[in-house]
Amino acid sequence: MNNNQHQLKQLPKKELKWSTLIWLIVLIAGLFISINVTNAHISVLLAPDNFGQFMDVLIQMCKPDWSYAHVIWPYLIETIKMAILGTVIGSIIAFIYSFLIARNIVKNKAVTGVLRFIMNIIRTIPDLLLGALFVAVVGIGPVAGVLALSVFTFGVVVKLFYEAIETIDYGPIEALTASGASKLQIIHFAVLPQVMTYFVSYVLYAFEINVRASTILGYIGAGGIGLYLQQTLQLFQYNRTGTILIVIIVVVVIIDYISSASREALTK
Amino acid sequence: MDTTKMKKLPPKPINNRTRTIHWLIGIVTVCLIIWSAVGIDFGGIKSSAAQITGAIISGIFHPDWSYVWNGSGEDLISQLWETICIAFLGTFISAIISLPFAFWAANTKHKKWYLSRSGKIVLAIIRSFPEIVLALMFIKAVGPGSAAGVFALGFHSVGMLAMLFSEAIESLDTDANEAIASVGGSKWNTVTFATLPNLMPALISNTLYRFDVSVRSASILGLVGAGGIGYPLIIALQYREWNRVGIILLGIIVMVIVIDWISGVIRKRLV
């Protein structure tokens, strides 16, 4: 054993991975630049004055004013209604649109290409921005919120659903084609049975996101409970803001739970 | 072929329980949809809606090019750059905060169930805390501007990112951990030698994904005064400068598409 020792090779030096090094440099440079641009030094946050302010607000929020709950109740209902309507409208449009951009259903690449381009652009616009735009268009109120949520839902569902359509088993489509079925019949008999549960699951998922989004849409005037979020914050009534936040969080968590439980039951 | 000997098609066997459940779900869903539709007054749409839509669309096709870059620091490119920086820094902060939260919430072996459950609940609460409220609280603390946006994003993203991280930890196979533990490694050794290296690709990929989302978020934080492109947008909307609205929308769309594309390319490389 000892005799053999000198014949074993020495550990070769670890090769320096240039790509890792470059990524690290990019990351660090990015950090310095963004700290510089945003002026977000951690010292700014931790300055006793500033941090005290933050904690002050937080502490007040933790002493909710429950007498305020009955005022916001109707707006909470409106918020949920907005979320449901937005989800339904957006999902219906997304359902039809998905078939038009699925390449195993529509073979014309020009049609799918243009429609996908439009979809991708719509998907880039964040929910609150859609809200601000629709408030400008239709005026302050829940209608703006419903429209914003519809467009947003469309973006979420259409992407997931067309990908689900494109990954189905192509066999049944061929079998139906071979027996002389029309396009609609092929979709109905060969495609829908394969994708319907996915669709329902995506709609529920979009609904979860919409409930969250709808609670803040009111902040910019697009209806729902967010209006009171803005009012109480402006009047420094943080205990009331706290009430609203607790109500929102409870509702969101409950709806999340129901929705994800039903999604799990679906995919079983 | 003699078909007279053929049996008659029996009626479909009915499972009463599942049928009742299906009907119930259907009826409840329809009722919910009708209930939500009746409450909302669609008649209240401003009569000028069509005209404004037209104005916005024509604004997108005739954007205010002079706003793109004028060197004042208040132009489109500077504002978009600020937005990206807010998202970048916010995501970085949240990735660091998320790690301990993720280990807390991950439902792994040798762990009491209530530990991970409590972590998951905390994350759900953080997720449900609206980020613009958080932004306003930080504005109270550090004043209006992009710093408030960075902190708001940094904390809010933890809710989602730590959840994704913890799912990655849960799906990790624990063989390597056991190997380290079997040679007498401490808990810290296990995490640094086995868990983190295995986890790294998932962490980076999830962080990049979160960065995509953060860029979108950062572009709306300005609506409440927390820096970025959202502020000039809301001003332009209020003053009905549709050409400026158009160029800002175009800017946001291009920015989001480019960032999505870059992060998509990097994530593909990782796999």
Add this chain to the structure above:
Amino acid sequence: MVNQPMIQLKNVTKVYPNGTRGLNNINLEINKGEFVVVVGLSGAGKSTLLRSINRLQDISDGDILIDGQSITHAKGKALRNIRRDIGMIFQNFNLVKRSSVLRNVLTGKVGYYSAWKSTFNLFSAEDKQKAYEALQQVDLADKVYVRADQLSGGQQQRVSIARVLTQNPKIILADEPTASLDPKTAKSVMQYLKMLNQEYGMTVVANLHSVELAREFGDRVLGVKSGEIIYDGKMSETPAAVFEKIYNGQLEEAENE
């Protein structure tokens, strides 16, 4: 009436976008009631030949006539009407896995329904009964309301035979119907196909990998190689050596000898 062939291929050529020749100038006539087996190595063009007949694939040149009508030039409704008369059986069964067996069998009939009628599931009681009878023929009556994904491979292929039976076509194209099955099940599936051929007079064209099954069930053999038909003859007059040579790719030399 003139005795016209059931399937007629005239100078059929298929060139794939990447330049490969799938079929090369094929001329072929298949008469009513024939049981034709197509043999050849994989990639020889057997599948392309079959899938061109009902135009699951478009051909690049030439013409294909089904019972005297050109399927190559048919469009829309006319194309679908020709396809109604051509049943197809696939290697992977191509059932809708999440639907019931009955529904899968009924899909053979959708070509006879208008879009809205089939959308609302308005299949006539008569067609449902026919579908059930078809299932009895393939000994699957007890599975009528079972979901298709709960059946074994052999059972699924029998469902697809029942589907074709319900469709009641003049022609059946079978593309490697037994390739995903074990030998015993494969044989029983071939027996059902033979039954369709003999009792209902349906013309059967089947791609087969197995020489043994081809010899047992075929009346006429087509040997395919590199997109061309290199052998065509009655099974009874075909010596075993021909098969060996088709598969070893030495047929031309054999004929030249």
